[in-house]
Amino acid sequence: MMRHLPAIIFLLPLALAICMPLLGMRKQAWCRPLAIIAMAVMALVAFVNLVGVVQTGGIHYEFGGWAAPVGIEWVNDGLASVMIMALSVMALVCVIFISSVLFPNLGTRVVHFYTLVLLLVAGLVGIVFAGDLFNLFVFLEVSALCGYALVGLAGGKALVAGFRYLILGTFGASLYLLGVGYFYAETGTLNMADLALRIPDLVSSKAVAVGILFMFIGLGIKMALVPLHGWLPDAYTYAPDRVTPMLASLVTKAALLGWVRILFWVLGAKAVIFQIPVLFLVGFLGAVAALIGAFLALSQEDIKRMFAYGGLSHIGLILVGISMGNHTGFSGGLFYLLTDAVMQGGLFFWAGALIHLYGIRTIHDLSRLREAPGWLSGVLVVLAMSMIGIPPTGGFFGKWYIVLGAIEARNYLAIVAVLIATLLTLAYFVKLFERIFRDRVAGQVETVRDIPLAVRICLGTASASAVILGLLSDQVIGFLLRTAIPPGL
């Protein structure tokens, strides 16, 4: 049974997503508990899978029993099992948040809503496990299509943002597919392990180089790497507040993980296109993204938009980490990816709760937060510590290992970029804290609504896991170093 766990993890959200219209049309009240139970079971199975991979090492799951180059395989190794664990836990917390009573009742549309959410999760699971370039494309599109629909769900401005996301996302997917086409034309295979054997002989081929570029730009749009990030801020600002945490913490990271898979497991860390090492290119763009993202976040007034730009800067930091070309930087980058998923989720939980409890949308309204319970600000302090990188939190250790990797690689510009991005992050959080703690403008006392239990659970889990990831960073990094290092790095 152990070797079937990847398929079971994938089938749980998928099967429930299909059954949801059938079950939910009769009893709409069932949708919420069913979705939460499915996510909880998925998290449990993912944990069993992780333990299994730790004990026996990774496996390749062959669909239909056909061996790899002919059939389709899923890779269940150290990297995938850790990421699936993080993904399923974050998905569970996000689904709890989505179903909170804080938000307006969806009426009959609740059925379609949960179907989309569960399909999104299924698509993300597929991206993490995919061992085949075309499969990766399919699951990218499955998750992206659900993402477009979820963004546009709010109507009004969200429709425009969702449409923009759709156009740019489809453009990115087409570019990626074009790149896959070039690879297939040159090598005659789409399986990642098989490609990894054939690519080294074709390094001088222009078709392969162009294919790499197309894939990188395509996935760059999907992961909102800074020059290609146009869709993200609007989409996250106007998306329904209940789905933003899920999109922010999972979707862009999954695309980033897909690029890590291709870069290190297919092309190899030493890949060169047109005399430029791919790692250098990725690291350079990552550093630019880290700086510009943080800089743009500093100039925002809308809280959700500010956090969205903060997320852009963190995508850049992760890319800087993985592009250092040594084990320390790579595992630091992956660790930062895990932490960032938690932090982004937590920040958007916080922003969503504020909008619906107190009507606070912009930084100016934050002075009203003094009527709120103190722990609400405390959650933000913990998450901000992690975002900035202050010691007991996960964010600090992620940045620490990225900087250690940069020192090891003697890449001092990367260190400078990480430090400046950190200072800018500090600056925009100081802007928030100044409003919360220093502003003496007496806001009118709102009728304080009780904070729903589901929101408390989500905020508590997010801030606690930011700290726990920091405390357990040694073990997590050690595990990543043992199991998730790609061959040839």
Added chain:
Amino acid sequence: MKRQHDSLIVRTMSRMLIPLAQLFACYVLFFGQYGPGGGFVAGVIWTTSLILTFLVFGLKSPQGRLVERMLHGDGAGLIIFVGVGGLCLIGGGEFLNYQHLEIPGLEAAERRYVGIVLTQIGVAADVAVTGISIVVSLAFHDTQREYHV
């Protein structure tokens, strides 16, 4: 599109063409294991016949209502697909490994045959329903509404 087409020629030709297209879809579906074709193509051909149905006879006619009712079978095809794959999983093989499709009294080769046909039927049903739902939602979409979520 909401009412019947005016021209008698169009209506009569469609009466002949629609069953023919559906028959061809069935042929492509079951021939898919031996030659070009399969579930996806069959689904597309089936969709064209259904779209023709409500283009010509209108959505309010008995035929059109039948097509509209098919939209309720949204995930049915996918359920067949996942169900067959899941049965293989329960039988001890990988997902979609038809050899482990535990149907009593069948040889391994026959199990594969049955498995492939069932999966293809699932794919065809899903493609057909998706095609119609795209056309219906483009042609008869609601006026713009603001939702609160």
